[in-house]
Amino acid sequence: MVKKLQDTTTLHNDVKMPWLGIGVFKVEEGPELVNAVKTAIKHGYRSVDTAAIYENEEGVGIGIQEGLKEAGITREELFVTSKVWNSDLGYESTIAAYETSLKKLGLEYLDLYLIHWPVEGKYKDAWRALENLYKEGRVKSIGVSNFQIHHLEDLMKAAEIKPMVNQVERHPRLTKKELQAFCKKNGIQLEAWSPLMQGQLLENEVLQKIADKHNKSVAQIILRWDLQHGVVIIPKSTKEHRIIENANVFDFELTKEEMQIIDDLNQNYRVGPDPDNFDF
Numbered sequence: 001m002v003k004k005l006q007d008t009t010t011l012h013n014d015v016k017m018p019w020l021g022i023g024v025f026k027v028e029e030g031p032e033l034v035n036a037v038k039t040a041i042k043h044g045y046r047s048v049d050t051a052a053i054y055e056n057e058e059g060v061g062i063g064i065q066e067g068l069k070e071a072g073i074t075r076e077e078l079f080v081t082s083k084v085w086n087s088d089l090g091y092e093s094t095i096a097a098y099e100t101s102l103k104k105l106g107l108e109y110l111d112l113y114l115i116h117w118p119v120e121g122k123y124k125d126a127w128r129a130l131e132n133l134y135k136e137g138r139v140k141s142i143g144v145s146n147f148q149i150h151h152l153e154d155l156m157k158a159a160e161i162k163p164m165v166n167q168v169e170r171h172p173r174l175t176k177k178e179l180q181a182f183c184k185k186n187g188i189q190l191e192a193w194s195p196l197m198q199g200q201l202l203e204n205e206v207l208q209k210i211a212d213k214h215n216k217s218v219a220q221i222i223l224r225w226d227l228q229h230g231v232v233i234i235p236k237s238t239k240e241h242r243i244i245e246n247a248n249v250f251d252f253e254l255t256k257e258e259m260q261i262i263d264d265l266n267q268n269y270r271v272g273p274d275p276d277n278f279d280f
């Protein structure tokens with residue numbers, strides 16, 4: 001059972017990944033971004049999730065440097081994720097994209113590098129690039145994002161190394177039960193993006209009732225539900241009180257019945273694009 005903010009899950013290559021990190025999607029370069037990353041590290045977060053397409057890797061890098069300094073911890077104590085964007089998928093272009101991300105972040109390596117979207121006809125070459133970066137020791141772990149079961153099956157047929165992580169949209173309205181089971185069976189760690197459904201679930205009455213019972217917020221109930229399902233979470237907030245709130249999910253436990261009630265909220269409803277039907 002996950003007990004504290006700095007607890008980790010062990011990926012199939014034995015790398016340890018924190019169960020909880022901060023996401024920074026849609027946070028533009030500038031002081032708000034730098035502060036969010038710094039504040040998260042100050043409050044004990046040890047994982048940061050960004051992507052080339054967010055166009056904020058430079059600010060994330062500054063936030064990391066300042067956060068490490070203020071918290072008095074080393075780079076090795078932090079887990080940093082970025083993602084290669086669709087237009088860069090390809091062998092050489094993916095390697096080049098990795099270099100660019102490192103440069104922008106001001107880092108010498110990433111803990112996790114992901115293929116952002118499963119662009120047909122492109123993700124296998126990109127995966128070979130990730131495998132080589134990994135084999136050369138230039139990235140600690142590699143994975144994918146927005147991959148459905150059939151994408152994973154297809155990739156694994158050609159792959160030498162199995163993805164360590166699959167980061168997908170997941171929240172109580174989109175529980176992805178089959179994908180979760182598939183990932184578990186194959187030793188692929190599932191990670192939830194938009195775990196709070198971008199803030200759209202926070203008024204839900206069913207969740208509010210459970211929250212009241214535990215004297216917690218709806219956001220905390222959802223995040224706890226993920227953790228108890230063995231899913232890594234990266235909620236985004238730029239506000240200090242919410243950054244603290246979202247990390248305060250290690251001192252209570254949902255009952256089996258409560259877990260089931262939340263599972264039953266599933267409607268296969270997405271806030272983001274469909275990985276089987278996107279055109280970017």
Ligand SMILES: NC(=O)C1=CN([C@@H]2O[C@H](COP(=O)(O)OP(=O)(O)OC[C@H]3O[C@@H](n4cnc5c(N)ncnc54)[C@H](OP(=O)(O)O)[C@@H]3O)[C@@H](O)[C@H]2O)C=CC1
Nearest residue numbers: 023024025145193194195196197198199219235236237238
């Ligand atoms: N791989 C992929 O394709 C994708 C990955 N991601 C990653 O996942 C991360 C999280 O997903 P994201 O889409 O940002 O959405 P989230 O589900 O994390 O929701 C973020 C929204 O909820 C608000 N919020 C956060 N905490 C609370 C709280 N405790 N109470 C009330 N409101 C709250 C935030 O506002 P405020 O900041 O004002 O607090 C923000 O508007 C991203 O930042 C990104 O790193 C996201 C989308 C796609």
